[in-house]
Amino acid sequence: MPPLPEWLDVAPWLALARRADRAMVRQALAAPSPGIREFAILLSSAAAGELEALAARAQALTRRHFGRTIGLYAPLYLSNYCPTRCVYCGFASDRKIQRHKLTPAELAAEAAALKQLGLEEVLLLTGDRLGTAGYEFLRDGVERLAAQFHSVSAEAFAMSESEYAGLAAAGCTAVTLYQETYDPARYALLHTSGPKADYSGRLDAPARALGGGMRSAGLGVLLGLSEPLTDVLRLFAHAAWLRRRFWAGGVAIAFPRVRPQSGDYAAGFPVGESLLAQIVFAFRIAMPETPLVLSTRESPRFRDGMAGVGISKMSVASRTTVGGYASGAAPSSAQFEIEDHRGVEEFGAMLRAKGLQPVFKNWDAVYRAAHA
Amino acid sequence: MEDGFRLGDRTFASRLLLGTGKFASIGAMLGAVRASGAELVTVALRRFNRERPDDDLCAPLAALGGVTLVPNTSGAMNAREAVRAALLGREVTGSPFVKLEIHPNPHHLLPDPIETYEAAGLLVKEGFFVLPYMPADPVLARRLEDIGCAAVMPLGSAIGSGQGLATLAMLQVIVRDAGVPVIVDAGLRSPSEAAAAMEMGCDAVLINSAIAAAENPALMAGAFAQAIVAGRQARRAGLMPRSDTAVPTSPAAALTAFLAGAGD
Amino acid sequence: MNLVVNGAPYLHGGQGTIAELLAEWRLAPPMTAVMINGEVIRRSQWEPVRLSEGDRVELIVAAAGG
Numbered sequence: 001m002p003p004l005p006e007w008l009d010v011a012p013w014l015a016l017a018r019r020a021d022r023a024m025v026r027q028a029l030a031a032p033s034p035g036i037r038e039f040a041i042l043l044s045s046a047a048a049g050e051l052e053a054l055a056a057r058a059q060a061l062t063r064r065h066f067g068r069t070i071g072l073y074a075p076l077y078l079s080n081y082c083p084t085r086c087v088y089c090g091f092a093s094d095r096k097i098q099r100h101k102l103t104p105a106e107l108a109a110e111a112a113a114l115k116q117l118g119l120e121e122v123l124l125l126t127g128d129r130l131g132t133a134g135y136e137f138l139r140d141g142v143e144r145l146a147a148q149f150h151s152v153s154a155e156a157f158a159m160s161e162s163e164y165a166g167l168a169a170a171g172c173t174a175v176t177l178y179q180e181t182y183d184p185a186r187y188a189l190l191h192t193s194g195p196k197a198d199y200s201g202r203l204d205a206p207a208r209a210l211g212g213g214m215r216s217a218g219l220g221v222l223l224g225l226s227e228p229l230t231d232v233l234r235l236f237a238h239a240a241w242l243r244r245r246f247w248a249g250g251v252a253i254a255f256p257r258v259r260p261q262s263g264d265y266a267a268g269f270p271v272g273e274s275l276l277a278q279i280v281f282a283f284r285i286a287m288p289e290t291p292l293v294l295s296t297r298e299s300p301r302f303r304d305g306m307a308g309v310g311i312s313k314m315s316v317a318s319r320t321t322v323g324g325y326a327s328g329a330a331p332s333s334a335q336f337e338i339e340d341h342r343g344v345e346e347f348g349a350m351l352r353a354k355g356l357q358p359v360f361k362n363w364d365a366v367y368r369a370a371h372a
Numbered sequence: 373m374e375d376g377f378r379l380g381d382r383t384f385a386s387r388l389l390l391g392t393g394k395f396a397s398i399g400a401m402l403g404a405v406r407a408s409g410a411e412l413v414t415v416a417l418r419r420f421n422r423e424r425p426d427d428d429l430c431a432p433l434a435a436l437g438g439v440t441l442v443p444n445t446s447g448a449m450n451a452r453e454a455v456r457a458a459l460l461g462r463e464v465t466g467s468p469f470v471k472l473e474i475h476p477n478p479h480h481l482l483p484d485p486i487e488t489y490e491a492a493g494l495l496v497k498e499g500f501f502v503l504p505y506m507p508a509d510p511v512l513a514r515r516l517e518d519i520g521c522a523a524v525m526p527l528g529s530a531i532g533s534g535q536g537l538a539t540l541a542m543l544q545v546i547v548r549d550a551g552v553p554v555i556v557d558a559g560l561r562s563p564s565e566a567a568a569a570m571e572m573g574c575d576a577v578l579i580n581s582a583i584a585a586a587e588n589p590a591l592m593a594g595a596f597a598q599a600i601v602a603g604r605q606a607r608r609a610g611l612m613p614r615s616d617t618a619v620p621t622s623p624a625a626a627l628t629a630f631l632a633g634a635g636d
Numbered sequence: 637m638n639l640v641v642n643g644a645p646y647l648h649g650g651q652g653t654i655a656e657l658l659a660e661w662r663l664a665p666p667m668t669a670v671m672i673n674g675e676v677i678r679r680s681q682w683e684p685v686r687l688s689e690g691d692r693v694e695l696i697v698a699a700a701g702g
Contacts, residue, residue, distance in 0.1 A: 055627035130430075203417050221603065247514040247549055305630030393701040416701025417643045419642040419694060420668065422661055423695055429698045430667040446701060459676035463669035 007241045010233040013040035020044035022220035034286040042282035054281040058310040061288040073121035082127025084194025088265040090335045097333035100322040109326035120361040121151040129157040146171025150361035158205035164212030175209040177216030178182040181226040182234035210249035224258030224267030254293040294342040380501035391580025444471035464587035481531040496520035508539035529559030536565045541559035547573040563599030570603025571594040647702045653686035669696040
């Protein structure tokens with residue numbers, strides 16, 4: 001493996017997170033230009049004892065940078081074929097599940113169904129790189145959808161910079177790629193074969209995406225795979241490093257958590273809701289302008305509580321089967337189980353009741369060449 | 373060297389850069405340089421005057437030892453002139469550094485961002501370590517960094533205005549996002565302002581008018597030197613935030629009540 | 637030969653090398669820059685230069701400023 005980048009060394013911050021006291025937490029909350037130091041302090045158990053204060057600061061900052069709005073998007077799985085064994089994933093290559101890949105006609109039906117729901121931002125997903133459902137297939141999907149939706153982003157396998165440039169030219173504006181865990185040893189245990197087993201290649205992919213012209217890179221760790229404070233500190237360092245290196249690019253952070261799925265993987269380091277909330281608040285406070293994303297993996301109660309309190313963007317009405325929005329879609333197995341099944345109307349009503357406005361698009365895509 | 377100031381391919385101990393203009397005499401200027409401990413000193417260019425050969429600057433500055441001359445392109449109105457001035461400056465001083473300074477308006481002396489960007493690109497290709505004097509604009513700072521400038525020099529306020537860190541909010545963004553040293557230049561009036569610039573994360577400060585125009589320039593130069601060391605040390609020591617009271621919590625309807633009795 | 641040096645007419649008495657011109661002006665080669673007809677001549681390229689009648693030469697040194 002090539003040498004690990006310097007920014008992965010978070011040992012001093014981890015030590016700080018472990019010994020911070022209430023006085024330090026209060027100072028961190030008031031810091032005018034918070035950085036990784038304040039972030040570490042806000043992850044401490046002393047900070048856990050001040051969760052309401054963290055929530056209040058997170059809400060104030062979310063309002064300042066995002067207004068009283070929540071960005072909404074839907075995931076659309078193009079394929080669940082996968083050559084890789086990720087121990088925790090419902091699509092792992094050694095699981096006997098129903099596999100499917102969307103045909104162009106099916107994709108058109110799915111797009112129509114999503115448009116009907118009022119959605120304008122779509123996240124396209126595939127399994128790991130495979131001949132039949134590889135780069136060309138993904139780029140074709142991007143191109144078709146970019147003509148109809150204001151924002152198309154992709155969550156797929158790690159690609160080269162020129163491949164990312166090709167996706168961007170096809171109309172993809174952002175790429176999401178979770179490192180899953182930044183711990184190389186744990187990573188090796190969890191990804192035993194296939195292209196994704198390349199830890200360094202994956203680590204460098206968001207930089208290649210931004211270098212290839214993506215406007216934004218979505219980062220995250222799968223909470224539960226490894227010791228959470230270390231992983232989350234490294235995630236912060238990764239985001240900070242990317243922002244410095246690509247001044248014109250953005251980063252967004254998501255918070256996937258190991259959830260029940262088809263299979264029996266149980267999280268080695270389970271992260272409870274309170275810690276998850278604390279992590280979100282800490283990110284909001286220490287990186288106030290960064291979009292923070294919560295998916296439908298989490299319960300309605302949790303999502304309702306977090307909307308606008310740190311979280312600025314959420315998926316809605318999700319399906320993690322291949323397609324599945326259009327009726328009559330071919331059956332396939334889901335990547336993970338969804339807990340919040342509310343549709344766009346119902347979810348929107350909840351947000352409004354909380355004084356939040358659901359937002360379906362940020363910029364009008366007509367300025368971009370790829371949009372029809 | 374602990375906490376050395378890396379610029380180009382060198383490391384310096386002092387984070388105070390000194391301009392040589394506006395002094396009452398060459399002697400006063402040399403006294404200030406000595407008292408300041410500055411290792412980077414900016415000089416302008418002029419035609420040699422046969423009638424006044426003793427006005428030479430370079431030899432006495434070189435005699436001080438430890439001083440690296442940085443020619444500046446002051447007087448240039450556009451990129452082409454600035455490039456020519458930089459080439460001349462390199463021949464005169466033998467220094468790989470150039471302070472790129474293009475201010476077409478003689479009243480406010482504010483830098484021209486467009487000519488500066490163009491000149492910077494040309495000079496980087498010529499092999500200079502370019503130190504561009506620029507408006508305190510964070511995007512321009514990154515653009516100049518991207519094309520290879522060795523540092524950025526955002527202004528604190530207009531040259532000679534003594535308005536201090538009028539551009540503080542922008543400087544904070546520049547400092548936060550910079551991958552090259554940030555040297556605040558222009559408009560600083562007092563050592564405490566220089567200390568403040570260092571406390572907020574700038575890598576170095578360039579002072580000219582505030583020292584040259586002081587009653588006792590050498591004494592003022594020493595004061596600035598100490599202030600810059602103090603500000604830098606405070607930064608490294610980890611300053612306490614201004615207030616230690618957190619944002620007041622929300623009223624009765626607690627934001628985190630939804631977590632109570634949460635399952636997993 | 638007749639030159640224009642630093643903006644004023646000057647009668648150069650030598651063969652037209654830069655070294656001679658600087659010597660006439662009592663200028664030390666280090667810390668001096670030379671521009672001929674608007675072009676900066678690098679010190680490493682001074683030796684082969686021969687000035688011509690009517691050339692405009694600038695002899696530049698450091699000044700207090702900036």
